[in-house]
Amino acid sequence: MKQTDVSSFATTQLSLLNDELQAELAETQLLSSTHSPSVLQRAGLALLNLTVSSQRTGFGGKTLLELALDPAVGGGDLPEHGLRTGDICAVAEQPKGAERKKEREGMEKRGVDGVVTKVQRETITVALDKDEVDIPGGNKLWLIKLANDATYKRLNQTMTKLQKAQPSEHSILTQVLFGQSSPTPVSKEDLTAPIPFHDPSLNSSQQDAIRFALASKEIALIHGPPGTGKTHTLIELILQFLDRGQRLLVCGPSNISVDNIVERLSSHKVPMVRLGHPARLLPGVLNHSLDVLTKSSNAAAIVNDVRSEMDAKQASIRKTRSGREKRVIYGELKELRKEFRVREGRVVGDLLKGSKVVLSTLHGSGGFHLRNEKFDVVIVDEASQALEAQCWIPVLYTGTAKLVLAGDHLQLPPTIKSLNLKQSKPTAKKATAVDEVTDGVEHLSLNKKSGTGKKDTSNGDSKKAKDDTANIDTTTNESKKARDDTPSTLETTLFDRLLSLHGNSIKRMLTTQYRMHENIMAFPSKALYSNQLLAAETVKTRLLTSLPYPVKETEDTTIPVVFWDTQGGDFPEKTEDDDGGAKGRSNLLAESKVNEHEAAIVRLHVSRLIGAGVKAEDIAIITPYNGQLALLSRMLKERFVGVELGSIDGFQGREKEAVVVSLVRSNPEREVGFLGEKRRLNVAMTRPKRHLCVVGDSETVGRGSKFLKAWMGWLEEEADLRYPDPSELQDED
Numbered sequence: 001m002k003q004t005d006v007s008s009f010a011t012t013q014l015s016l017l018n019d020e021l022q023a024e025l026a027e028t029q030l031l032s033s034t035h036s037p038s039v040l041q042r043a044g045l046a047l048l049n050l051t052v053s054s055q056r057t058g059f060g061g062k063t064l065l066e067l068a069l070d071p072a073v074g075g076g077d078l079p080e081h082g083l084r085t086g087d088i089c090a091v092a093e094q095p096k097g098a099e100r101k102k103e104r105e106g107m108e109k110r111g112v113d114g115v116v117t118k119v120q121r122e123t124i125t126v127a128l129d130k131d132e133v134d135i136p137g138g139n140k141l142w143l144i145k146l147a148n149d150a151t152y153k154r155l156n157q158t159m160t161k162l163q164k165a166q167p168s169e170h171s172i173l174t175q176v177l178f179g180q181s182s183p184t185p186v187s188k189e190d191l192t193a194p195i196p197f198h199d200p201s202l203n204s205s206q207q208d209a210i211r212f213a214l215a216s217k218e219i220a221l222i223h224g225p226p227g228t229g230k231t232h233t234l235i236e237l238i239l240q241f242l243d244r245g246q247r248l249l250v251c252g253p254s255n256i257s258v259d260n261i262v263e264r265l266s267s268h269k270v271p272m273v274r275l276g277h278p279a280r281l282l283p284g285v286l287n288h289s290l291d292v293l294t295k296s297s298n299a300a301a302i303v304n305d306v307r308s309e310m311d312a313k314q315a316s317i318r319k320t321r322s323g324r325e326k327r328v329i330y331g332e333l334k335e336l337r338k339e340f341r342v343r344e345g346r347v348v349g350d351l352l353k354g355s356k357v358v359l360s361t362l363h364g365s366g367g368f369h370l371r372n373e374k375f376d377v378v379i380v381d382e383a384s385q386a387l388e389a390q391c392w393i394p395v396l397y398t399g400t401a402k403l404v405l406a407g408d409h410l411q412l413p414p415t416i417k418s419l420n421l422k423q424s425k426p427t428a429k430k431a432t433a434v435d436e437v438t439d440g441v442e443h444l445s446l447n448k449k450s451g452t453g454k455k456d457t458s459n460g461d462s463k464k465a466k467d468d469t470a471n472i473d474t475t476t477n478e479s480k481k482a483r484d485d486t487p488s489t490l491e492t493t494l495f496d497r498l499l500s501l502h503g504n505s506i507k508r509m510l511t512t513q514y515r516m517h518e519n520i521m522a523f524p525s526k527a528l529y530s531n532q533l534l535a536a537e538t539v540k541t542r543l544l545t546s547l548p549y550p551v552k553e554t555e556d557t558t559i560p561v562v563f564w565d566t567q568g569g570d571f572p573e574k575t576e577d578d579d580g581g582a583k584g585r586s587n588l589l590a591e592s593k594v595n596e597h598e599a600a601i602v603r604l605h606v607s608r609l610i611g612a613g614v615k616a617e618d619i620a621i622i623t624p625y626n627g628q629l630a631l632l633s634r635m636l637k638e639r640f641v642g643v644e645l646g647s648i649d650g651f652q653g654r655e656k657e658a659v660v661v662s663l664v665r666s667n668p669e670r671e672v673g674f675l676g677e678k679r680r681l682n683v684a685m686t687r688p689k690r691h692l693c694v695v696g697d698s699e700t701v702g703r704g705s706k707f708l709k710a711w712m713g714w715l716e717e718e719a720d721l722r723y724p725d726p727s728e729l730q731d732e733d
């Protein structure tokens with residue numbers, strides 16, 4: 001075990017985070033200074049021609065501005081835009097005609113900053129950051145997305161706190177997290193003690209993981225390969241901790257990861273509170289949100305009185321044109337807001353005290369509500385999708401003695417280039433529809449994520465390119481000497497680092513998967529999970545023909561894994577710039593790759609599946625390249641309505657009955673770009689339940705890495721192998 005110096009670790013993290021922020025700011029500034037507002041709107045970074053449709057008071061006493069299209073431009077539905085709940089933005093007067101460019105440059109300074117809290121068809125709501133600001137009025141307004149440095153600020157604060165802590169202040173958990181102490185060994189008795197489980201259906205690996213996490217004193221890692229019931233296991237673990245009288249903070253890197261747990265816990269009638277802005281939460285979770293609880297609890301009436309008074313004042317500000325009157329009302333509002341915050345603070349404090357389980361994003365766990373709260377255990381779901389610095393937020397601010405991390409370090413780590421736009425990017429969501437994927441920002445981040453260390457020509461910037469796979473190899477091989485665990489990259493997650501530091505004895509792996517047909521599971525199990533995965537009886541032999549609706553038996557629907565091998569050089573890739581159609585869209589984007597012939601095979605395969613009766617909504621098409629995604633979308637979206645198209649990265653955490661993967665790369669140089677990242681391939685091949693169809697050039701792809709070679713070899717041996725016949729690929733339409 002190699003110790004890590006805490007302070008130098010934090011210093012390295014601070015510098016890496018700073019590089020990341022600078023890169024992000026540069027990217028956003030470049031976009032907004034070089035493009036016209038309408039291009040920015042098309043790129044999903046701005047909304048034009050708005051007017052304030054209402055103004056009221058939200059959680060925390062913040063002013064909420066609801067914006068709608070100006071009736072002067074016809075009102076109605078907002079145009080397609082990429083602004084999402086959680087985005088940091090500025091509201092400002094829209095510059096007129098010729099002034100535009102000049103005005104825009106100073107815009108960020110003059111506008112009013114805020115956070116998007118609600119997006120509806122006709123309106124978008126922004127919570128303003130400052131209490132007293134002159135809301136721009138009169139002329140048309142516009143909304144522009146700003147780089148989100150709030151994420152960075154909190155990470156920076158957290159790492160600074162870690163950097164400054166004296167060794168004597170380090171908790172035992174911190175010492176274990178840096179290898180200065182070993183985790184307390186777990187006794188055999190604890191690992192075998194009978195436990196009355198709430199859920200009698202838990203399999204033995206799930207039960208073992210729960211026993212281990214309960215018995216561990218400082219850290220426990222629950223390794224959940226695809227479909228193995230990681231969240232299912234965490235729910236039981238939470239109930240078991242509660243049975244033992246422990247108080248828990250449960251976090252995840254994204255709102256959706258946290259909501260998923262809240263939804264599943266709610267049937268157990270656990271007293272819990274979900275922190276976070278209600279507009280960012282799933283509807284089913286709202287009843288547990290602080291905002292709704294503070295409105296509906298008995299004590300809420302005293303808060304609501306002040307709120308309605310504030311709302312009335314807000315409305316009167318908008319009615320008056322006199323500056324003097326406005327100032328008087330602002331003065332009154334200021335007093336009311338103080339009162340509101342005191343009362344709301346009391347209600348919130350009482351609610352939190354009464355909650356045995358508090359749930360929030362990792363970022364949210366650093367908010368002021370939790371500053372004086374103590375928890376026995378912090379649980380982090382999807383921990384391998386979180387930056388290490390994010391995981392330190394709940395650890396440092398709650399002073400917990402115990403940390404449970406659940407995740408799979410063999411799937412994709414967090415997207416580094418998009419750190420600051422992460423929550424706001426349309427494509428950062430798990431549910432990725434193709435309209436959203438063609439957003440410019442995602443192209444930049446996706447394409448910059450190279451996995452091979454070779455320069456990927458689709459990658460506008462090879463600065464960050466590196467061999468990601470190195471990370472995983474060291475973590476899966478306990479016997480390897482732990483490498484220097486002061487990470488030189490943000491992509492090394494806490495999950496990775498701890499495995500490397502303490503070895504596999506700190507983790508338990510879930511081994512029964514409930515998603516894939518056994519043949520779909522076979523390769524990833526062998527190549528990545530030491531052949532330990534088992535397919536549950538219920539899924540082991542499931543084919544498309546056993547879907548709960550009629551599907552004809554064909555050579556596609558009766559086969560779990562199909563491989564269309566395009567080897568031979570007749571199906572070459574192109575860079576997106578070669579493709580006239582794609583060019584217009586990609587003016588803001590980095591180059592990407594397309595493969596038209598592959599797209600034609602995908603079309604053929606999907607049309608056969610649909611012809612056999614498989615429902616469009618049970619089929620997904622995924623590909624690593626956004627250029628290919630845009631092409632597939634143009635070719636297939638209207639024809640096969642309901643088929644989901646997405647990037648591999650965006651599909652992590654999702655599943656479908658049938659999944660078609662288009663690998664794209666086919667070139668004489670045998671370049672595979674970021675296909676070389678095996679965690680990306682793992683995600684791709686483990687999404688389907690009953691049918692996996694891979695389309696790719698085994699000659700190019702098979703030379704990309706050892707892993708790719710093994711996969712191509714396996715597909716040639718075990719899959720239903722097909723060689724495309726160009727005459728079949730003509731579009732019958």
Ligand SMILES: Nc1ncnc2c1ncn2[C@@H]1O[C@H](COP(=O)(O)OP(=O)(O)OP(=O)(O)O)[C@@H](O)[C@H]1O
Nearest residue numbers: 201202203224225226227228229230231232514653
């Ligand atoms: N012991 C079990 N018995 C039967 N079904 C189970 C069991 N454990 C999990 N499942 C089922 O397996 C599926 C996956 O579970 P869950 O969503 O908890 O997995 P996960 O590992 O969090 O998913 P992901 O792979 O997306 O991370 C769910 O449909 C769940 O009901």
